[in-house]
Amino acid sequence: MALTAFLKVNPPIFKGTTNLIEVDNWFKAEEYALRTQHELFRTAFYRKYFPESVREARELELMQLKQGSMSVAEYTSKFEELCRFSRVCRGAPESYEGWKCERYQGGLRDTIMTVVVPLEIQRFSELVNKSGIIKDDAKKMALVRDDHDGTSSKDSGKYVPSRG
Structure with a gap:
């Protein structure tokens, strides 16, 4: 059945040539036929087993997704799952990478977004990496700030007498 379906997209026939240009052209045409077959299968599969209403609900969930209390890794995982x-x-990924x-x-989260947005990163993997960094x-700076605030008041050298 798979062979019959594949033959419906009219794949090119290899004629056994040793001309590299002809071989390369055949290979590219074969790849195109396989991609076409994959898309036909995917469309039929989704239509039968994954109703449009469920896909629309997932897409809406993606559009409303916020990091909130999730870690960057958890947010990224959920984001990637919904992007599918x-x-x-x-x-092709390059056609939607910027979006x-x-x-x-x-x-x-705002604390991460305000730093990462001005960087104008257009590669998703780089954006995820920078967000984690x-x-x-930010965690390190918060710890330093807490340590600094804790020691600066104690070590300021000022003596404040008690009121009693």
Whole structure:
């Protein structure tokens, strides 16, 4: 059955040539036929087993997703899971990479988003990496600030007598 379905997309026939240009052209045409077959299968599978209403609900969940109390890793995992169902994220990744970055940034906590947005990162993997680094740096800065605040009042050298 799979062979019959594949033959319906009219794949090119290899003629056994040793001409490298002809071989390369055949290979590219074969890849195109396989991608076409994959899309036909995916469409039929989703239509039968994954109703449009469920996909729309997942897409809406993606559009409303916020990091909130999730770690960057948890947020990224949930984001990637929901992206699979988005109409925007179909086809070649380079065609939706910028949209994915903007959507991801929009859901980050404000403390991370305000630092990462001005960087104008357009590669999703780089954006996720930088978001994690910024989160870690913010934690370190908070610890330093807490340590500094705790020791500065004690070690200021000022004596404040008690009122009693």
